[in-house]
Amino acid sequence: MSLPTPVPADITVQIVVPNDSNPTAPPLLSAERRITPTWTVSQLKSKLEPITGIPSSSQSLRTKSLDGSWTGLTSDVSLLSDHRFGIRRGSEIEVQDTRPPQLRQNLNFLAADLSSVEKYQMPETQYEKLEDSVLAWKRRQKLGRFDPHAKSQSQMVEERRRKDEKDMEARGIGVGMRCRVGRDDARRGTVSFTGDIPGLGGQREEGCLWVGVELDEPLGRNDGSVQTRRVFQCADKYGVFVRPEKVEVGDFPPLGDLLDEDMEEI
DSSP, X not given: OXXXXXXXXXXXXXXXXXXXXXXXXXXXXXXXXXXXXXXXXXXXXXXXXXXXOOOGGGEEEEEEOTTSOEEEOOOTTSBTTOTTTOOOTTOEEEEEEOSOGGGOGGXXXXXXXXXXXXXXXXXXXXXXXXXXXXXXXXXXXXXXXXXXXXXXXXXXXXXXXXXXXXHHHHHTOOTTOEEEETTEEEEEEEEXXXXXXXXXXXXXXXXXXXXXXXXXXXXXXXXXXXXXXXXSOOOTTSEEEEOGGGEEESOOOOHHHHHHHHHHHO
């Protein structure tokens, strides 16, 4: 007689909705939730909709591996237990909203001033005593600040900087060069800045180098400024700051020039 197949136990993960309009601000949502590994990605999106306020069709999910890299949950029919995702207890699942900013009204309450609302906050000493929290799991796995061999913040900052310097050199990225962003031919432009931008990306990306691009079309997020700091000059919505791996330099003429050439051939 065959034995019944064991049902996978639920696991606790961290659900995070980033504030992509202000990368240095706290996330719009960060909460522990239990998930079932036999759910599909599509089922998880449906269950996250009432929690995040983001329609399942507008959710883009990714999870962070132990080495800090991100893996996209791109197949709606795949199970969360798929080894490619590496989801385990304590994993962080980020929910990105793919809707245009003006349509994200469901999340407005998360960005509102809630300082006057009475709410419960567990004391840090009590939270540290829990045995079923993400913190407890990290302690048992000796991760993060519990890793006896963990690198110091200054070491990680220097390591990130060296990695990005090598990446910039390998990609040949330099100010004045033509490029495209994110392999998107509609987002062509000119590199206007390369270097460190203190505060951008928060502590997690401290020391990282950034590439400022002036786009040919108003598909950016700023005018070359970060918060109140002017990094380079361009018209509003023509500026964007991205990591080196998102930039491809080369012979990328403005789209208008390509259209003109096509008209001449016709």
